[in-house]
Amino acid sequence: FAGVECAVNINECEEGPCKNGAVCEDGIADYICHCAPSQDGIIWGGKNCSVKLTGCQTHDCQNEALCIPTYQAESHGHLCQCQPGFYDATCSTPTTFSFASRGYLLIELPMNNQSRRDVAGDQLASVSLRFRTTLPSAILFYRGHEAEYLFLELFDGILHAGLKREDVGYTLLLEGLRVDDGQWHKVEVVLHSTVQLKLWHDSCDAGVCLQSSPVPHGTALIPHAFLNMYVGGAEDPMANNTRSQQGFVGCLEDFQVDAEAVLPVDLPVGESSPVKRGCDRTEWCLSQPCFHGGLCVDLWATFRCDCPRPYGGPACSYERPAATFGLENSTSFASFTLSDSLGPNFNISFFIRSRKPDGLLLQVSNETDPCLTIYLKNGKLKIEMVSTDTVTFPENLVDGRRHLVALSFQGGIVGAHQSDTYLELGQLIARPLLAGYEVYIGGHPNPDSTDMWGGYFKGCLQDIQLNSHQIQFFQVENYSLPQELNRTQNGNLVNGCISDNTCKSEPCQNGGRCIVTWNDFHCSCPANFTGKFCEERVWCESDPCPEATTCIDVLAGYVCLANATFNSYAAIEFTTNTSVTRTLSSLQVDFRTRDEDAVLLRAVEEVDSLQIAIKNSSLFVDIRSGNSIEGVSFLSQKSVTDGAWHTISVSMEEPSALSSRWLARLDGSVNMTLQGNAGNLDFLKNDALIVLAENFTGCLGQVKIGGIYLPFTAQLSYPQPEQFQQSSRRAVQLGCTGADVCASSPCLNAGTCEDLFNSFSCACGAGWGGLLCELNIDDCQSSPCVHGDCVDAVADFQCECFRGFIGKKCDINVDDCVRHQCLNGATCIDGVYGYSCKCPPQYSGPRCE
Missing domain, CATH: 2.10.25.10 (Laminin)
Incomplete structure (x- = not known):
């Protein structure tokens, strides 16, 4: 200290006594040097961090221990910091041992442990260890006896510590951290003024998870009972104080009790001991x-x-073997007598596979009446206890796949377990199922007793369980299951889940190959046939259509489709044949044109009429049919005479009604409801003449009435009964071809000509515009040159920059300071095509010379 009143603390660090990058900490008439970490393998020590520590140049630390050099009393030495699983001054003693089976070790701690209170401060008792296991519940250690104890256990994968002292109990849980993952975990339980449970885990702050509870101050000495130390379990009745109540199986290491190591070399090993040295995993x-x-x-x-x-x-x-009932439509059943009562609460579960929608599955009966019946009705599972009450299992079970049915009966409430969820089906009057009752499966010996439940079951049943009892239909060799219920009587059961020979009747037609698929069949048909039985011919497979047309399969036949080109004088007429039976309630027409007025489709039959036309470039639809006076009509808002393809679809909102609203859809837009009402188009069946392309120049694509095509191809004989046939005999020009408007290459300057049906447009290249791409676009119009004059080019421009500027747009000021001649440390300031010099004090002149 210094000063008049000796109140000034002298800073001993001021003179820099600490060397080699050490940090000095001032004290009272002293200082402490905190040496820097190792650099280039050199560790410094001593009072001033000026001594090279050499104690680890030769050392006896073993098993990958970390050697820490020391320097005391001008003497070099070292300490060994052991890796987990090793102990003593040189880390040469293993601390790892394991329990291969449930058991425990009892260690009686010496009385002199109490003298270590001075070393441990106020710490009363402590146990630290590392463990690894995959068992979710086990005792790690137990100190004490039945009435006074400290223990640590795993319960459901989490750590649980318990303390009972002076008749007061304490519980600590590290919830949410499972440690039964087979990895090593370090844990410690400490008792002083609090009881603490510590787990070293990365998920917690600073890597340590802590739970603690205050403990009222008691004796400062370890309770005498704590001198009994059980490792890896405990004997009864002590184990009953824990939740797991069972011994530990796994590995332990670094086990310390009150800071004293428990070493494997001191533990009993051998056949009578549950302990083995090391950790075999x-x-x-x-x-x-x-x-x-x-x-x-x-x-x-x-x-x-x-x-x-x-x-x-x-x-x-x-x-577990399945049993097939009703193979090849035989009559099958099984029955046995209940040896034990099922009680008021019971479970029934089984696998079922069937395609037959009705049949008896299981019935429990007393001498006079059925007490429980489970049966199929219309593909759904029904559960019945008395005839007035029935509950239904919601899933469809007769799709030919295997289904697990798990039913629970609790106080009359019937529930089903499906994929880890519980579904309450309803409530039935609970009836006890007593020993001696008869259980029938799949049917009854008497057919009359089966018919009222849908007849005999046909399909497979497997793994039927009544509570924990399993019904075994067949003797099983070399395998036994506990609590099996062997059948007492059966008829026509077949071991395994076997399909009928469904191909025996040769169901596939037209050369189809039959493949059995469990209680069903699949026909692999030739290329030109389809359907369940290969009964439907695929006409287009044989390529029956002429060139330049597309074959489309339709019901019982085919049509050959192609677009067609029409000139204003060339209409085409259709009528139905006499075999159209369907209701004609829809219409579709594909078209492209530049005509502002034309008729696309027209038909009249007495008072009924239909028209689709173009009026003033808009699409017009008008339908008057049925008993409706007003009819329906539609006029499009947009023009449809742009030479592009358009599609109009109209359909009845209620096809079965005598008259209803109609819906229209133009080019895939949202359906629009048309004003008015009209009936269907069945008047077209009465040999009504349907006229297409009247005063029309353009193309027609698909035309369908009621889903039946009106084909433009020449007179072809189609096999299907429902057809619209051409009544006019003139040839139609197939394909959509207008004038070859692009033949003369009207687009200039590499523009691309696009045919718009009797018109064209030009897609111009970059820099060109105008109808024919004849105009060079002025790229200088936007004044792109910031400091310069713009010169237009094709799809480009050039800038002639003013002095002092460069760049594509003359927007970069040339840095004139790059080669400045400012003298005497002056600062160069860039200008436009020049620079100036900012002089330091005492200098002046243009260049500060």
Whole structure:
């Protein structure tokens, strides 16, 4: 200290005593040097960080331990910082041991542990360890006896610590952190003024998760009961104080009790001991030992397969056999007597595969009446206890696929379990199912008793379970299942899920090949036939249409379609044949034209009429039919005479009505409801003359009335009964061809000519405009040159820059300071085509000379 009153603390760091990058911390008449980390392998130490520490140049640290050099009393030395699993001054003693089976070790701690209170401060008791396991529930340690204890366990994969002292209990849980993942985890339980549970885990702040609870101040000494230390479990009745109540299977290491290490070399090993030195770990589930989608559960010392039904066995390789009922339409059933009562609450589950919509599945009866009946009706599963009450399983079960049905009966409430969800089906009057009752499956010995439930079941049943009892239809060799219920009587059951020979009747026609698909068949048809039985001919497969037309398959036949070109004098006429039976309630026409007035389609039959026309370049639709006086009409807002293709579709809103509104759709737009009402177009069946392309120049594409095509091809004989046939005999020009308006290459300057049917447009290249691309666009119009004059080019421009500017747009000021001649440290200031010099003090002149 210094100063008049000795109040000024002298800064001993002021003279920089710390060397080699060390940080100095001032003290009272002293200082501390915090040496810099190792640089280039050199570690500095000593009072001033001026001594090269050499204690680790030769050291005895083993097992990848970290050597930390020391320097005390001018003597070099080192400390070994052990890796997990090793202990002592040189880290040569292993600390890892394992429990291969459930058990425990009892360690009686010496009384002299109490003398270590001075070392541990106010710490009363502590246990720290590292562990790894895959078991969700197990005791890690238990200190004490039945009435006074401290323990740590795993319960459902999370850590749980319990303390009971002076008749007061404390519980600590590290919720949300599962540690049964087979990885190493470090944990510590400390008891002093609080009881603390610590887990070293990356998900927590600073890597340590902490739960604690205050403990009222008691004796400063370890309770005498805590000298009993159980490792890896506990004996009864102590284990009953825990939730898991079972021993640990897995590995432990770095186990310390009150700062004293528990070492494997001091533990009993051998056949009678559950402890083994080291940690042998087999990743059981890596080899995927469970078949058929079974879930492998790692039990550390072994594994378990949780099998999906209907599979079982240690590796889920055994499939519980299915039974086929009604093979080839035989009569099948099974029956047995209940050996035990099912009680008021019970479960019934089974797999079912069927295509027959009705039939008896299962019935439990006393001597006089059925008490529970499960049956199929119209493809749905019905559950009945008395004839007045029935509940229905919602899923369709007769689609030929295998379905799991899991039903629960709880106090009369019937529920179904589907894909981890529970669905309540309804409530029935609960009736007890007692021992001695008869169970019938698939039917009754007496056919009359089966008919009222839809007859005998046809299909497959598998893995039928009544509570934990399994119904076994057949004797199983080399495999036994607990609590099997063997059948007492059966008829015509077949082992396995077998299909009828559905191809025996040779159902496929026209050379089709029959393939059995469980209780059904599929016909692989020749290329020119289709349908369930290959009964429908695919006409277009044989390519029956003339060149330049497209074949379209229609019901019972085909049509050959092509666009057609019409001139104003060349109309075409159609009538129906006598076999059109469908209701004609829709109409479609594809067209392109530049005519401002023309008739696309027209038909009149007494008071009924139909017209689609172009009026003043707009599309006009008018329908007057049925008993409607007003009819319907439509006039488009937009022009349709631009030479592009357009499609008009109109249809009845209610096709079965005598008269209804009509909907119109132009070029894929949203349906528009037309004003008025009209009937259908069935008047066209009465040999009404349908006229197309009257005073029309342009093209027609697809024309359909009621879904029936009006083809433009020459007189062809089609096989289908429903047709519109040409009544006029003149030839129609197929294809859509207007004048060859692009033949003269009207577009200039590499413009592209686009045919718009008797008209054209030019798509101009960059820099050109005008109808024929004859105009060079003035690229200088936007004044792109910032400091210069613009000269137009083709799709481009050039700028003649003013002095001092450069760049495509003359927008970059030339840096005239690049070669400046300012003297005496002056600053150059750029200008436009020049620069100036900003002189330092004491200098002047243009160049500060």
